[in-house]
Amino acid sequence: METELNQATPPAADGKQLRVKIFGVGTAGIAIAETMATSGFVGAQFVAVNADASATTTFSEQIHLETKVLRGLGTGGDPERGCKLAEDYFEMLKKSCVGVDMVFIVAGLGGGVGSGASPVLARAARESGALVLAFVSLPFECEGNRRQQQAQQALDHLKLACDGVICLPNQKAFKLLDENASFADSFRASVNLLVEGALGVWRLMKHRGIVEIHFEELSAVLRERHGESCFATVEASGENRVDALLEKLSAHPLLDGAKALEDAATVLVSILGGPDLSMKDVNRLMQRVNAHAAKARVIMGAAVDGSFAGRLAVTIIATSPCKQEVEKLSVVQAKPVEIETPAMAAEFCAELLPTESKSTERVVMPAMPAAPALNLEQREEIISKHTGKPVRIRKAGEPRMRQITLPLDIVNKGRFDKSEPTIHKGEDLDLPTYIRRGVALN
Numbered sequence: 001m002e003t004e005l006n007q008a009t010p011p012a013a014d015g016k017q018l019r020v021k022i023f024g025v026g027t028a029g030i031a032i033a034e035t036m037a038t039s040g041f042v043g044a045q046f047v048a049v050n051a052d053a054s055a056t057t058t059f060s061e062q063i064h065l066e067t068k069v070l071r072g073l074g075t076g077g078d079p080e081r082g083c084k085l086a087e088d089y090f091e092m093l094k095k096s097c098v099g100v101d102m103v104f105i106v107a108g109l110g111g112g113v114g115s116g117a118s119p120v121l122a123r124a125a126r127e128s129g130a131l132v133l134a135f136v137s138l139p140f141e142c143e144g145n146r147r148q149q150q151a152q153q154a155l156d157h158l159k160l161a162c163d164g165v166i167c168l169p170n171q172k173a174f175k176l177l178d179e180n181a182s183f184a185d186s187f188r189a190s191v192n193l194l195v196e197g198a199l200g201v202w203r204l205m206k207h208r209g210i211v212e213i214h215f216e217e218l219s220a221v222l223r224e225r226h227g228e229s230c231f232a233t234v235e236a237s238g239e240n241r242v243d244a245l246l247e248k249l250s251a252h253p254l255l256d257g258a259k260a261l262e263d264a265a266t267v268l269v270s271i272l273g274g275p276d277l278s279m280k281d282v283n284r285l286m287q288r289v290n291a292h293a294a295k296a297r298v299i300m301g302a303a304v305d306g307s308f309a310g311r312l313a314v315t316i317i318a319t320s321p322c323k324q325e326v327e328k329l330s331v332v333q334a335k336p337v338e339i340e341t342p343a344m345a346a347e348f349c350a351e352l353l354p355t356e357s358k359s360t361e362r363v364v365m366p367a368m369p370a371a372p373a374l375n376l377e378q379r380e381e382i383i384s385k386h387t388g389k390p391v392r393i394r395k396a397g398e399p400r401m402r403q404i405t406l407p408l409d410i411v412n413k414g415r416f417d418k419s420e421p422t423i424h425k426g427e428d429l430d431l432p433t434y435i436r437r438g439v440a441l442n
Contacts, residue, residue, distance in 0.1 A: 018101040018102060018205060019045075019099060019100045019101050019102075020043070020044045020045070020100070020101065020102045020103075020104065020202075020205075021044065021045045021046075021047055021096070021097065021100045021102075021103050021104070021130075022036060022041065022044050022045070022046050022047070022103075022104040022106065022198075023046075023047045023048075023049055023103065023104065023105050023106070023121060024046065024047070024048050024049065024057075024059075024106050024107070025049045025050075025105060025106070025107040025113060025114050025117055025118045025121060026049070026050060026082075026107050026108060026111055026112070026113035026114030026115075026117070026118075027050065027052065027055060027108075027111070027113070027114075028107065028108025028111070028114055028137070029049070029105075029106045029107035029108060029113075029114050029118075030048045030049075030050060030055065030057055030059075031191065032106045032107075032108070032135075032137075032191050032194055032195065033046055033048070033059075033106050034046075034057065034058065034059075035191055035192075035195050036106070036195050036198060036199075037058075037059075039195050039199060040199055040202070041198075041199070041202055044104075044202070045061065046059045046061070047059060047061045047062070047063060047096060048061070048062045048063070049062075049063045049065065049093075049113070049117060049121065050062075050063075050064060050065070050113060051064070051065040051066060051081075051082065051085055051112070051113050051117075052113075061096070063089065063092060063093065063096065065082075065085035065086060065088075065089050065113070065117065066085070077111050077112045077147075077150075078112045078116070079111075079112055079115035079116035079150050079153070079154060080116060081112055081116065082111075082112040082113040082114070082115060082116020082117045083116035083117065083119070083120060084116075085113075085116070085117065086116065086117035086120035086121060087120055090120060090124055093120070093121050093124040093125075094124040094125075094127055094128050097124060097125040097128040097130050098128050099128075100125070100128065100130045101130060101131065102130060102131045102132075102133070102205070103122075103125040103130045103131070103132045103133070104133055104134075104135060104198060104201075105118055105121060105122055105125075105132065105133070105134040105135070105136075105158075105162070106134075106135045106136070106194065106198065107134070107136050107137075108136070108137045108139075109136050109137065109138055109139070109150070109151035109154045109155060110138070110139040110143065110147035110148070110150050110151040110154075111147070111150075114136075114154070115150050115151060115153070115154035116154070118134065118136070118154065118158060119154065119157035119158050119160075119161045120161075122134060122158060122161035122162045123161045126161065126162075126163070131163050131218070132161070132162045132163050132164075133162065133163060133164045133165075133166065133201065134158050134162045134164070134165045134166065135166050135168075135194050135197060135198045136154075136155065136158065136165065136166075136167055136168070136194075137167075137168045137169075137170050137190055137191075137194055138151045138152075138155070138167065138168070138169040138170055138171075139151055139170060140170045140171055140186070141171055155167060164319065166197050166198075166201075166230065166231050166317070167230065168190065168193055168194050168197070168254065170186075170187075170190045172253040172254060173186060173189045173190040173193055173253065174186065175251075175253040193254070196233040197231040197232075197233055197315075199233060200231060200233035200270060200313075200315025200317070201231075201315070201317070203270065203272055203303075203313070203315065204218070204268070204270040204301060204315060205218070210302050210303065210304060211300060211301050211302045212301055212303075213268065213270060213299060213300075213301035218268070230254050230255065230260045230317075230318050230320075231254060231315065231316065231317050231318070232249060232252040232254050232255050232314075232315070232316045233313070233314070233315045233316075234248040234249055234252065234313070234314055235311065235312070235313040235314075236248065236311070236312055237310050237311040237312070238310065241281075241310075241311065241312045242281050242284050242285065242312065245285065245312055245314055246284070246285070246288055249288070249314070249316070255316070255318075258292040260318045260320075261289065261292040261293040261296065261316075261318055262292055262293065262294075262295070263318075263320060264293055264295075264296040264318035264319060264320060265296055265297065265319055265320060266296055266297045266298075266299070266318075266319040267289065267293045267296045267297070267298045267299070267316065267317070267318050267319075268299045268300075268301075268315075268316070268317040268319075269285075269286065269289055269298065269299070269300045269301070269314065269315070269316055270300075270301045270302075270303075270314070270315040270316075271285060271300070271301065271302040271303070271312070271313075271314055272302075272303050272304075272305060272308060272312070272313040272314075272315075273302070273303075273304060273305075273308055273311065273312045273313070274304065274305065274306065274307070274308035274309035274310060274311060274312075275304060275306060275309060276309060276310065277302070277304055277308075277312070281312065282302055285314060286298075286300060289316070293318070296318070
């Protein structure tokens with residue numbers, strides 16, 4: 001089994017064979033992983049992670065999360081239970097990832113195991129030294145706001161735990177279906193989209209290209225970025241395959257009409273064709289991508305496979321800026337400007353002026369009229385209107401009000417009448433502070 005794995009797994013830049021494990025987490029994740037196992041992922045090892053004892057799978061390696069409390073009945077859709085179970089089995093999960101170069105985590109978010117255990121598994125895989133990519137789906141809108149909220153929280157946790165997260169909102173799969181499509185076909189379309197994205201990454205790593213994207217280069221792009229990625233994998237054949245590919249990319253629901261490319265920080269493009277792949281075809285594809293991803297760092301790879309004669313496949317992975325980078329940019333832009341001399345102030349103000357206004361002519365600002373003089377009664381009236389209370393302003397030379405002691409009878413101290421006064425540093429502390437210190441009260 002080990003020999004077969006090494007022969008089929010994608011090679012690293014140094015010639016070594018990469019070990020890849022694909023974890024299906026939860027019921028939906030295992031279903032996706034089983035589809036992947038029959039879709040060209042030759043050489044990858046598949047692992048099922050679940051908490052439901054009744055769930056069945058064909059994978060030889062299974063990690064069953066259970067406790068005496070749950071009795072093998074699953075998490076009941078509670079992500080906190082799924083997280084707690086995964087934490088209890090953390091060392092087992094980490095041991096399963098030892099010696100693995102790349103870990104794919106596939107899951108449907110919104111439930112208990114997929115949402116709760118996936119971030120814990122990602123952390124265990126990274127601690128074992130593997131590059132961790134998550135391919136996850138978000139619930140359909142009809143599944144309710146509870147699953148939507150749980151899925152979004154799990155996605156945020158995955159972004160922190162993984163090297164890269166490729167997310168598929170199931171609702172976008174509707175764009176590829178007829179409005180009268182069955183409920184089962186809708187979920188099947190979502191699974192197929194997610195499998196296509198994972199297969200695109202697999203091909204990118206598996207085929208030695210003429211222009212190669214190395215495993216280390218993919219790692220450098222994704223590792224520690226904690227950004228969210230979107231993807232598109234399209235394929236076409238025939239004489240007009242390039243036109244067909246460009247049309248499919250433009251209509252791909254996950255690229256949002258190329259908006260994902262416009263907002264991306266990094267774009268990886270993997271082109272796979274047969275021996276008839278021409279430079280003209282590559283140029284046309286890359287011109288379209290570069291036009292939409294003008295602000296992004298674009299990395300292109302191209303490979304030739306004899307079995308792809310007359311066919312062309314393109315995988316695009318667009319990684320959005322991570323939260324840390326956006327916050328860092330905001331801090332830099334908000335840094336206060338230190339102005340030490342009048343010349344620096346003039347130069348800074350000149351930079352703030354629009355380009356059309358930067359000239360040698362002096363800019364004359366219109367003069368503001370002086371404020372009208374108000375007498376005492378007018379000022380009192382204006383302030384009274386704003387405060388809603390009658391106001392009296394003290395006239396010039398008018399003496400301030402003084403605070404005096406009222407001629408009141410001395411109150412008897414009762415049982416403390418014969419007590420000695422509390423004297424400290426010459427002051428009678430029995431007297432109120434404002435009297436001892438002569439503080440005037442308003």
